[in-house]
Amino acid sequence: MDMLIFQLEKQNSKPLYEQLYNGIKNAIIQKQIEVGTKLPSKRKLAEFLNISQTTIEIAYSQLLAEGYITSVPRVGYFVEEIDELPYVEKIQETNIEIPQKEQKQYQYDFHPGKVDEDSFPFALWRTYVKDIFDISSKELLQMGEPQGEIELRNEIANYLFQSRGIYCEPEQIVIGSGTEHLLPMILRLFEDNSILALENPGYSAIPRIHLNNNAIPISVDEEGLIVDELEKTNANIVYITPSHQFPTGAVLSATRRAQLLKWASKDTNRYIIEDDYDSEFRYIGKPIPALHGLDQNNKVIYMSTFTKSLMPSLRVAYMVLPHHLLMKYKEMFSYYSATVPRFVQHILANFMKDGHFSKHLNRMRKIYRKKHDKLKHTLSTYYPEVTITGDQAGMHVLLSVPIDKSIEQLKQLANDCGISITPVTNYLLKPIEYEHPTFLLGFGGIPLNEIENAIHQLMRCWGIQKNP
Known part of the structure; x- marks a missing residue:
């Protein structure tokens, strides 16, 4: 040529x-x-x-x-x-501006998922990070156990026994990068014709995770999930947050706990998925025992995370599988790789092993209790016409406002004032008529000394007069 x-x-x-x-x-x-x-x-x-x-x-x-x-x-x-x-070559277009979603900065963010940033033990955590990134940990460069590092599973098993009354072996624990990762794995352990029941209102990500879209919504009242309603359905799996129902804050009563466990025991294909996502923070009475600890028939699959107890960005969650489901899990997911980096798992395991996780939890309980009490005191003292529910535990309360405006109008008014607040309607699987507009008022991310001013500012935006 x-x-x-x-x-x-x-x-x-x-x-x-x-x-x-x-x-x-x-x-x-x-x-x-x-x-x-x-x-x-x-x-x-x-x-x-x-x-x-x-x-x-x-x-x-x-x-x-x-x-x-x-x-x-x-x-x-x-x-x-x-x-x-x-x-065929694509024509290269230059100077294309892709619209970016604007991340609005709020003066006060009442989102229920926020944690207290200033109270995190950064210096101590940094020590554990530095210690693990060392030549002595070179084996962590290789792939680890699909279920998660045994060191972390040991620490989680010890923690569950001491704090939640759950006896399990480390081999039953599976670590994943969040509820969104673990729940689809759980659902795949069951037959394709299995039907999932969900709390209504409930955790908003679950319907999107459950891709079959045949989930049955079950109503919630002040005693938690209405089990009588569940018993009338053909559901064989129920996802529930019994210790602090999300988002209402209701605690599943002792009577309904027994009723729910009895429902599960009546059929070999029935199971309860217990999400114990923020059980560490309870402000009234004794800690509520986990359903798993009461279960005598191996019908409860327990799940929890370190999202509220440490930080949302850690992305470490775990589940405890009954032995018979564990065997099926190993058959189906033996080729999976762990979704949480090994270094992160060992940092957390060492942090827990040396007792710092328990100390951090104790410290955060006191901080969140003070925030919780300040929030309740401010609302009850200056705005007695509003109603607070779900205030026994967790890091948010439900706030009902007797005002002649829609939820969307109130949300926009707050937004215009630089305040972010989440309506309860964001968590509905099917419509519920509320007497008054109702919102989740998260207090975890707002500094203690600013909570009172944040409440006053929100109420001013809504035109609610301060009680003299």
Whole structure:
């Protein structure tokens, strides 16, 4: 063939090999070089273009890798026949502005998922991070156990026994990067025709995780999930937050706990998924025992996270599987890799082993109790017309406002004042008529000394007069 003629710009920011590669590739695509044509040798082309053979070799190697040319040992490189459609070049559009979702900064954010940033033990945590990223931990560069590191599972098992009355073996624990990761795994352990029941209102991500969209909503009242309603359905799995129902804050009563466990025991295919997401923070009475600790028939799959107790960004959750489901889990997911980095798991395990997790929890309980009490005191003292419910535990309360405005209007008014607040309607699986507009009032992320002012500012935005 005639020597390839390409304009290579040595002052161009694009490397010479890339210019050459693009030139030959485009010539092949546009049929300027016929199929079967032998390309010049690296030496001859280098001399002709006055560039190094290495540049030619890199360009040819890329063309070879992408299938534009083929190599015949001791003969040379030849143009390959290519299908037209896959190789049609996209027109490069420049200066395309992709709209970015604006992240509004709020003066006060009452989101229920916020934690107290100022109280996190950064210096102590940094020590554990530095200690684990060391040559002595080089084995952590390799893949770990699919269920999670045994060191962390040991610590979680000890913690559950001491704090939640749950006896389980580390082998029953599976660690994952969040409820959103673990729940689909749980659901795959059951038959395809299984039917899931969910609390209404409830955790808003669950319906999206449950892709079959055949979940049955079960109403919640001041005693938690209405089990009588569940018993009238054909559901065989129920997802529940019994210790602090999300978002209402209701605690599943002792009578309904017994009723729910009895419901599960009546059929071999019935199970309860217990999400104990923020059981650590309770302000009235004794801690509520976990359903799992009361279960005598291995019908409860326990789940929890470190989202509220440490930080949402840690992305460490875990579940405890009954032994018979554990065997099925190992058959189905033995090829899975752990979704939480091994280094992160060991940092957390060491933090727990040395007693710092328990100390941190005790400290945060006191901080959140003070915030909780300040929130309740401010509302009850200055705004007695509003109603607070779900205030026994957790890091938010439900606030009902007797005002002649819609939920959307009130949300927008708060937004205009630099305040973010979440309506309870965000968590409905099916519509519920509320007597008054109702919102989740999270206090975890607002500093203690600003809670009173945050409440006053919110009420001013809504036109609610302060009680003198």
